[in-house]
Structure formats: structure tokens, C-alpha cells
Amino acid sequence: MQAARVQNTLAPVVSSVLGRVSGVDDWHRRIPALVVEIDAALADERWDAVGSLLDDYFFALSISAPDVIDRVWQHLPDEWLQTHPRYVMAAAVTEASTKPFQLIAAPADRTFAEWVDGQESPATRDVMGARLALVRRHMASGRIERATAIADEIQELLREAPDHEGFEDVLPSVFIRLGMVRLLSGALGRAISSFAESWRWSQATYPHPFAPFAAAHCALAYALAGDYVHAQMWRDRSMDMPTAVPNTMAYSFHAAGELADVLLAIGAADAEAAQRKARELDHGIERGELWWVAVHARSRIALYWGDRSQVSREISAELHAYPSLTGPSSLAGIVLRCDLADLYQADLDFDAAQHLLDQLDQGSPCLPAVSTMTRQLMLRGNLDAAERLLIAAARPPLLSAHPPARWEVLRANIIAADSARDQETVLRVAAQRVQHTGAYDAMFDADSAVRAAISAVLESPASAVRPDVDLTRRETEIVGLLAEGLPVRQIAEELFISPNTMKSHLGRIYRKLGVQNRTEAVAAASCVTGSAPEIAAG
Known part of the structure; x- marks a missing residue:
């Protein structure tokens, strides 16, 4: 049962607090009034008043004023908590934020779940809380598929929620948790959508202190997808992140920003900055959910500029030490296997690389795996299969538009090996993808010749401007639908034109853009229109 709202004696007090802060835009100017109000209620033993304020501001205060939350748990009597399980769970969430993987203590989890199940019409926020505790437990055990199924249930619950009590405070953290599930399942597009939704809810009423953390997680997901331009855009939104103090909720969320900074430096091919930022990573990151990203960053630095053998041993040790957290179906397991395979490829140990890749899903590879699999095929001389893999991966459901720059560079290597093929177009597309995603x-x-050719395009004055291509309104509309991954027949139906007319439009679009297929058309058109790249939701 939800804690009773304080009756007539409390109503004027709460109204006065909310009245004093309701017109203030800056959240930080709200904190002192709320802290004073909570301390006064604690001093007067008005426990229901404290519960009422926690209902509205628990997560916001946990980030901005963790000391007052600690005082709440020190003062609330056990007998009161036993009749108010929502706050038993809140206390458990506070404690979990200081632990690896933020696991909720089993007794509190069980008590809260039983309380929620026993209600005829539980509040949506409480149902979400019970299910999110399960998500945390499955994630910590490496059961990504089960965690994903529950995350889907939570999103469906939100769509059909009969009430919205406390959503402004609760949902920013809920969507970060859902985004983490999507991230570890390899669905980078859905992860970005969840993190962006967290940021949107953080802006819904007042600037919620979760906003910079949501932005930092968006930045990290974009960087893992190889889109450093959008990663930097989101990172810029997270620069007012509060100082990370150990054993606080803020500390448990700060890793994403630091890791995004390392990946951004790697994407910019800035060896000095990447190595420095990697050295400066907070040691607490190694104990958290994103520990594998730190290992991934070190592997890229070693691959490009460092000691490959040392990092190879580190990744091998991590895969053996944490088999449940690095299974081949989780993004952590996929990324680390591909990192190790990349290092083996650089050392010309193709058999060892293949052994790792054989553990992954070859039929439907995850976004980060495509580059490593393609390179393996190329190194073994199977250029046709490598190109087929790139073409297949560039279609839905893996991508809804715009292949990563690395794919285009690899494809340029393949095309460059065949003098009969149009190399100018593929080199231009690769250069454009590098430039427009910042994926240097x-x-x-790139092979030496391809690298020189792409560099020449990047360094030319023309590379800084969009190609002079005049697409009609209809042609632009068609390219947009192509970017969404729709089949040609479905696009024709949506636009109420015949298939033959559709083919004519496509022919003109390809000629204007100087491309040969829909994948190249979408990539080239993005440089014409300046549209943002998208990653498939799946």
C-alpha cells in the first residue's frame, strides 16, 4: 500500500515547499528548501511527511543531496518501514547503488514484490520497481535474454499505464536501466532510444539531475556504434554532471561519461589523449556494469598504438574469469571476443581469431562483430564473401540506415582490389562516412593505397561541403524511406506509385548520387541532406 499522504497538518507544509520551488528553473536552487523540509519532518518524527517527499524526489535527491537520503534511512524507524514496503525498497536501492551491478538485497526485493503482488491495483511505479529488481538480478547473472524480456514488459507497462504517479522522478532512472539492458543485448539503437527517453523525461518538468547521466549514456552508446559526431553532441549535454563521490548513486552512473571520453579520443585517432584518458579512468569503473568497455578501450589503444600481447592476455583472462558476464550473446562477450580476434589478426594468427569468431552468431552478427568478421574473410582471401557480409549487414534489422565508416573503408579495400570496378564512388562514400561520423x-x-586516397578526399576543400546534388522532393522522400529499411515495393505502396515508376525514381537517384545500390544511395544522400545517421532499433 502506498504511504498515506499527510492529512491537514502536513498539507500546508508540503504546499509551502512546493510553492517556494515550483517557479524555479534551476534544480540546484530547489535542494536547500527540500533538505530543510525533510530534516524538519525527521526531527518532528513526521514519518509520513518524509515518505511523501520521497515519493516525489527520491531519485533527484539521491543524486543531488545523498547525505539527506542517508539521514532518512538512519532515522526512519523499523516499525514504520515494515508497514511501508515502498521505502524498504527505496532504502535497498540506495544501498545497491554502492555495490557492483547495483543488486537489490534479496530480503527487501522479496518483501517488496510480495507487497506489490498483494495489491488489487498497485501503482505503476511499484510494479516497475519490482520488475526492475528482477532485471538487475538477471543482468548480474548474465541472463541477458531474460532481462530483455522483462525490459520489454516494462516498456509495455509504461505504454498502458493507468496512472503516472511519480513518473517525473522515477522514469529517468528507469529508462537508463532499460537502456543498459538494450546495450548489453547488443541492440545499440534501442539502447540509444532508451537513454534519450531518460534524458527527455529528465527535462519534462524541472531539469532532473539524472539528465547529464542520461546524456552520457547516449554518448557512450553512439561511440560504441562508431558515430562519434553524435556521441560528442550528447557528451556536450552531460558536462554539468555532478562530482562522482564514491558510495553514492551519482558515482554508480558516472562511468559512461568517462568511457565515452576515451572512445571519442580513439575515434579521433588521438593517441596521446586516448592513452591519457584511459589512464585517468576511475578505478571504480572496473567493478561496475561497464567494466568491459574499459577493457575494450584499452584493446583499441593497444591495437593502434600499444602492446598487443599484454592486452590479449588481459582479455583472455577476463573471458575465462567471467564466463556468465561475457557469454557470446551479450555485447560484452561479443565486443571482447572481437577485440581479441582483432589483436590476433594483427599478429597474423588467423586460426586463433577464427576460433573466437566461431563462437559468435555467424548468421545474424551484432553490429560490432561485422567489421572483425569481414576483415577475417578478407585476410583469408575470400573477398566476395566479405563483400556479401557487408551488404547483408547493411540491411534491416541490423541497420536502418548509414553503415558505419569502418564498413565503408573495408568495402573500399575490397573494391580497390578489382580494377574493373568503380573505385571513385566507394572511396568518396568512405571518406564521407569517416568525416560525417568523426570515425577517423x-x-x-584501410590498405595503404586506400588510406592515401581517402585522406586525399578528406583533405580536399570539396570534402568540407556537401556534394552539389539536386534531389527532388519526391526523390528525397524515397531516400528517406530507403533509410528506414523499407522494401522497394512497400515504398511504392506508401507513395501510391507503381513499381515501374518507383524503379524509374531509383534509377535517377542512383545516377545523381553516382551510386549503384540502395546502401550507397543512403550513405551518399546523408552527405547531401545532412541528415543524422540512425541505428536500427533491433
């Missing part, structure tokens, strides 16, 4: 680290995958 993709150039490490």
Missing part, C-alpha cells in the same frame, strides 16, 4: 579510427582498417 576507421582509417586504421
